[in-house]
Amino acid sequence: MATVVHFEVHYTQYLNEKAEIIDSLPPFAEDPKNLLPLYRAMTLTRLFDKKAVSLQRTGQLGTYASSLGQEAISVAIGHVMVPEDTLLTSYREYGAQLQRGVTMTELLLYWGGDERGMAYQGSRQDFPISVPVASQIPHAVGVGYAIKLRREPRVAVCVLGDGATSKGDFYEAINAAGVWNLPVVFVINNNCWAISVPLEGQTHAQTLAQKAIAAGIPGEQVDGNDVIALRDRIDNAVEKARHGEGPCLIEALTYRLCDHTTADDASRYREQAEVETRWGFDPRQRLRTYLTQVGAWDETQEQALQTEFSQQVEEAVQKYLDTPPQAPESMFDYLYETLPTTLSGQRQAAIARGKAHA
Ligand SMILES: Cc1ncc(C[n+]2csc(CCOP(=O)(O)OP(=O)(O)O)c2C)c(N)n1
Ligand SMILES: [Mg+2]
Structure with missing residues (x-):
């Protein structure tokens, strides 16, 4: 029997869980100062997230989906996109949205039940958060098709969960994006869980990246807790798409350190020991350790950053609470x-x- 075709799935990691550099760094990461904006964005996202959960717990916000532990993915996405691009995402990618000009007040309004929060004033071309699982994926194909028809140098970036890759919408969308060679980058936030369904209950496939093979588009895995690897690979995919080289599927491997949403209690279906182990992979701490080791960050700077961002979060919360209801x-x-x-x-x-x- 002859082999007709041979496929491989590649995995990228630069900064491992011990905060060691294990491969030669991409040019942007050679100067640690270039990593500071990524660290700042992860820190703001986490502070915002913690506050949003507190607001929900004190009856001042509706159900909220936390991004705890998964911030590196959206922060890298937000960092490589240009304002003219379009982001279509599910409900945990605040790190990208905040960098694209969506305000914390708008996000709070949305989770507080006020749809005006999705009429982003600073990022008009981005789509509202998609709570219906996977529905944003065909939308991204529509956006990509429009971009191609108009011959614009823009890209649609679509973020989805591991659970969303089991839906027909996903297969149909990546297939169409491949056939039409569209400027769409699909990023899977594989956080190992779809509410209470673990990844092994979701798919028998070894990787989610390999689903790209059936669509005839490139697919790859990246360490979703290594912001350097994410920034590198997502930038590569976005720039290829921008230059007419078509779509790409990136599976980012991370872990949901939080409950699914504030309406969930994950201790009912997963072991605390598993969560504790996964804290050892925390993307923010990993980058902080590295930046500290190379002398680009210290405790005084950390304290100043925490104070600066806490004030920003408090101001956004006040604006949210002061907004008269519709x-x-x-x-x-x-x-x-x-x-x-x-x-x-x-x-x-x-x-x-x-x-x-x-
Ligand atoms: C079409 C649809 N079916 C079911 C749900 C209920 N639901 C909300 S989130 C979710 C799991 C999604 O898991 P995943 O895609 O891995 O994203 P994650 O929440 O882990 O980020 C489900 C089934 C929904 N919102 N939409
Ligand atoms: Mg998931």
């Missing part, structure tokens, strides 16, 4: 140009109820 009838605002009679009746009822509760 009128109940606003839910009818963007449904039709002219509301059908049945709905205008409901709208009147909402106005009356709103007044009764004012």
